[in-house]
Amino acid sequence: MSELRFIDLFAGAGGLSEGFVRAGFTPIAHVEMNKDACQTMKTRTAFHWLKEHGRTEEYQDYLKGNILRDELWTKIPDNLIKSVINTEISEKTLPYIFEQIDSSLNNQIVDIVIGGPPCQAYSVAGRVRKDMTDDPRNHLYKHYVEFLKKYKPKMFVFENVPGILSANNGHYLQLIFDAVREAGYELDKKVLNAQDFGVLQDRKRVIIIGWKNNLEFEYPQFKKTEMEFEIGKHLFSDLPKIKSGEGSWGVSNYAGITNSYLKNSGIRNGVDFTTQHISRLNNENDLEIYRIAVEKWVNEGKRLNYGELPPNLIKHNNIKSFTNRFQVVNHKGVSHTVVAHICADGHYYIHPDITQNRSITVREAARIQSFPDDYFFESSRTAAFKQIGNAVPVLMAEGIANKIKEMIK
Template identity: 30%
Template structure:
C-alpha cells in the first residue's frame, strides 16, 4: 500500500500497543499501520514480540498451518526450523524486532537508532511513535517500596529519566503523531521536589530542544483522548490525560495516562470533541463475558504428597467446612463443593500450555469481542494452565469466591474471614492488607491486571468457586484484550509479567482509529 503509516514501537513489551495499531483494518480490507521497528530489552517478551511480528507478515492473508502447530505445541522448537518454509517472513519479523533484545539508554543506543533510521529509509508516508517508558519509578507501589529504602534517591534512579530516550527517538524521527502511555502515578511523582509530569509535558512539546538539538524547530501539541478538546485550549490538567479503559469497552478497570502528541503542522486537523468519544459506553464488559467460554480447570496443591484430583476434592471439602459464618454462605459453599465433585471420575486438570477446545459457548460474549478474540483455526487456547497453591490459600480462595457469589460480587475483606482462615502475618487485622485476597467478580469489570500477578494469585481469584484457583495467563490476557492466537513465550512467570505490563490491544486499536483520522488527508491518502 502506498504511503502506509510506519510505526516505531518503544519499550514494546510483548507488543500490546503495536498489536492494536497493526490490527486496524479499514472497510476495504487494508491495514494502514505497519510496524517498522519494535524495541524491547527483556528476552522472553522479545521472543513473544518476534513471533507476533511473524504472524503479522500474513495480515489479510492465510496464516500458515505451521504457526498454529507451533502454538498448539506450547511453543516447542526453534523458530528457524519450525518456519523453515517461511524464512523470508521470519527474517522480516526479526528485522522488525531489531534481531534481538535491545535496551534504550544502554550501549545498544547506536544500534537501535541506526535500525530505526534504516527502517524508515525512503519512507514517504506518515510516521507514528508509540510506547511508554517503564513505570516502576512512577507507580504508587514502586514509590512506596522506594520510600522504605533510606538510601533511595529519586534523582539517581535512571528509570525516572528513560522518557528522555523516548524524546531522542522523537527528535530522530520527527513523527507526525506520537502516543505515550504510563501509570497514573506519574502525575504525582517528583524529583528534587519538582513534579515530573510537568517537566515531561514541557519536553514533549519541544523534544529536539529538550535533548540538546537547538537547531530543531519541530513542536507538538499535546492532547488528552477522553475529555472534550477545546479550540485554542493549550493546557490540560494532568487528570485530563487519564483514560479509564472500562469506559471504552475494555473488561478491566485500568486507568492510565495516555498522551497524544500531534505535530504542529497537523494541529488544524484535531477536532473539537472527545477524541475517543465514539467508543465511550455505559455498558461495561464484565469478567464473565470474556472468561466464561474458556475451559474449566482446577488448581494444583503445593507441599502435599498426593496432588491428584481426589486430593484436591478432599481439600475443597475441608474448605467447605470453613464457610459457615452465615446460612447463605454455608449453602453456597455446599453448592460449589458439590458442583466440583459432581463428576469425580472426570478431572478437569490444571490445563496445559495449549488446551484443546472443539466447541465454545459464546452466548455471553458480545459479537464484536468474539471477532476480536477468537480464531477458528486455533481449536483451543494457549497459555491456559492453573498454578499450584498452598492448601490453606485454596481454603481462602474458596471462601472468598463463595462470599462474592452471595454478596453481589464483593470480595471479603480481612475482617470478614473466620479466624481459622487468617494467614500467619501480624498485619492481617491491621487494615493495611484488608483486601489481600480479591475475587475477580463474575458480573463486574475486572481489576487492573498488573505484573504482580506473576508473584501470586491472591488478588486475581477466579470467580467460580468450583474451580478454586487464581487466573491463568490466558484469562489475564483475555482481560487485557489479547486475541487468543497471541502466544506468550517464556516460562509462566515471565508470561504473567508480559501480560501485566502491556497496554490492552483493543484500547490501542481505538486510539489507532483516532490517529488514522488525523493522518488521512490529501497529502497522506491511504484508503
C-alpha cells in the same frame, strides 16, 4: 491510503502494537529490553506475516507443538525478526537502535512513535518502596524524545500510569511536556479508562498524545463504548473448567460456543482452540481462603478482609494493611486492574466460579487485557503473567489507533 508506519518503544509483549496493527498501521521496529517479551513479539510478528500470506496453518502448527519456535521464526523474512530489538533504551544504546531502525526503514518516513517507559517509577507503590530522585526510569522520557527528534513523526502516543500526574508534585510530567515542546511538538494528556473502549477491566491510564506543532490538531475525542457484558457470562464462559494446578500450556479446545462479545472484540477469531489455559497449583490453606473469598463475594457482594479470616488460615503477621490481598474477579461486571504482580501469585485474581476454586489462568488474564486467543506469550507461566500485567489492553490501543488514523490520513 498510503501505508502508515510506526515505531514501538518499551514495547513489552505488544498490546499497544497489536492495536495499531489492527487499525492498519505497519510496525517498523519494536524496542524492548525484556528477553521474554521480545520472544513474544517475534512470535506475534511471525503470526502477522503468515496471516498476510495465507499461511496461518503454519502458525497453528507452532501452537499445537508440531514445530519448534526457532522453526516458526525461520518461516518469515529475517529482517522482520531483526525488527524486534532486544536492548535497553539508554544514551549508550541509542546509536545502535537508530542504526537497526534505519536499516528497516529504507529511507521511508515514520508516521508515529508509540510506547510508554516502564511505569514503576511513577506508580504510587513504587514511590513507597523507593526514593524516586535517583531512579533512572524517571528520565527515560529523554530517550523517547530523541526518537521524536530523529524520525520527526507526525504524531506520538505516550502511555503511563496515573501516578505520573502527581509524581514529585507534577514536576516529572512538566519536564516531559517541556522536552517534547522543545523538540517541536504540541501535546495534551487525559486519563482514559480501558473499559470505555470495550475492555472488561477497570484500568485507568494516562495517555499523552502529541503532534507536530505545525499541524492544527487537538486531543481527540473518544466515543465511550457502553458495556453490557460480564466476565462470567461472556469472557470466561467458553473456556474449559479446570481446578487448581490443572490446564494446558499447549492446546485447549473450547468447552462452549462463542458469543457476541468474544467475536466482536476479536478475542475468538476463528481458530477452534486456544493455548495457555493453565492455572497455578495452590496449597490447601490458600484454597480454603479462596472458598471463603468467593462465597463472600458471590453471595454477599463483599470483599474479604484478610484480618477477619479464621486464625488458623492467617499466615501473614501484617493484618492491618493490604487486607484486600485476596480478591475475587467480578463475574457480574468488569475486572479490577490486572497488574504485573500477578506473576508472583494469583491471590488478587481469584476465579469467581467456586467449583473451579483457583486463581485465573494465563489465558483468562490475557482475555481480561483483550488479547486475542491466538496470542502466545513466550517463555514461562511467570513470564507470561508479567508480560500480560504490564501490557496496554489491545482494544484500548485499537481505539486510540483508529482515532489517530482519522487525524493523519
